[in-house]
Amino acid sequence: MYPTLGDLLHHPWGADLPVGTHGFFVLVGVLAAGLVFVHEARRRGQTDERILYVVMGALVGGAIFMRLGTWLQHVDLRQNASFAEQWLYGNRSILGGLVGAWLGVHVAKRVTGYRARTGDLFAPAVALGMAVGRIGCLLTEQPGTPTGHGWGITLDAGAAARTGSPAGVPLHPSFVYEIAFHLAAFAVIWWWLRHRSLPPGESFVWYVAAYAVFRFLVEFVRGNDVAWEGLTRPQLFLLATIPLVLARIAWQVKRGAYRDAMVPTGPTADELVA
Template sequence: MGVRWHVGWFDVPVHGVFVGLGVLAASVVFVLEARRRGALGEESLVAVTGALVGGALGMRFSGLVEHLDPRLNPTLAEAWAFGSRSILGGLLGAYVGVLVAKRIIGYRGKTGDLFAPAVALGMAVGRIGCLLTEAPGRPTSLPWGIHAPATTPECPGCLTGQAMHPSFAYEIAFQLAAFGVLLWLRSRVTHPGELFVLYVSAYAVFRFFVEFTRANEEVWLDLTRPQWFLLLSLIVVGVRLRSGWRHGHYDRLLGRQGVPS
């Protein structure tokens, strides 16, 4: 059922509230950024719709491949009813949703740079719900370790009263910092699509390492499922970053104006 707030006659799902607020924050930033760039039109709104639909489906159905043994995975109906609430699944679904939406209307323009700051702020807000409702992380002796209620789902450390890494707070801090940096970068990285590439690359690296503080199950070689997914992603973004660097897309950022690519 998840953690719920009791407001009058209503039971409000805490995680769902902050996911909704995150989507709202991301949508507002997207519209403002699109207006600033003169790109606010039907095409960009269709892209947002594709992102919302794809993200929702990605979060719901990413649990279908949670286990290598297919017998342990939920059915299609169970995945739709309960979902896995996977952020990585949601991001992948949103990306595919944008591609499909743009293909349907025949739009070839790049929209990733509009999404980059929007996603960063939306993730920061949405992760507050995770911080308040999910197992914080692995046990730690660091002074900022936190204690979570014993009723927190799937949290053995909560039952024993251990101090744990506030892993979601780490991510909130990262996403807020990324939001600020992306606003600073948008006038320095102007080649279409590169701002989004930089954000995805930074988040993939951060998320891989922050997984070592998360409470996720290790499946092979002391790495979690998200880390194995991210290893493949890091190879892809590494190749993409190298291509952008070779073509001079980051020259202005690196102070290399006028250097031939």
């Protein structure tokens, strides 16, 4: 049976908190991402006050597209939920949220006239925030498809009914796979990639490309509804977007942008003072 927030916090008052388990971890993930973003902005000297509007654009765009990313599920528009129903009760889409955040950043930059690249600030922040936020998904959503073996997450009848999963059958812990991916991505970005001689903003492009490929593969054990030819809707979306991201990286390789990628950069002024 999945724990409540009160069970997770091990406090007698926890069960009375008006906060859902999923929402709690999403909030913690956003806070963790915010701390990493601020640290990186200061380390890189990007302290222009307009950066706050860029962050707001990312949050607003991400929130809107996360909620509306699963809206158009049917070709016949009459079969889809109304706008109000989707906003109030619709499923959330991480992929939609990432697209919305990207659009929100670009709109905010255009409005404020901020020209500096911000991908290197968002890359470690988003990776850590996703890792934390996915804990909420692990504790409240369908874990994955049956493993076919004796290992995996096994749900009792109550938890299975709440998540739409089979009871008493070991299931793939697909969200554990994703948490591990984002933690590994954060480690690579934080301790290695951010100290390489990459063009501004490219660490985020690499992170998005890696996550897109990983997400396409993990969808096979996620348990989402199959939409076409054995593929889920997220996989169909990724089939259209992965080539675009990889083509951008290939274009950068061709023009020699990554020629010095293996060369470590020197310490910043703040790091020398510390």
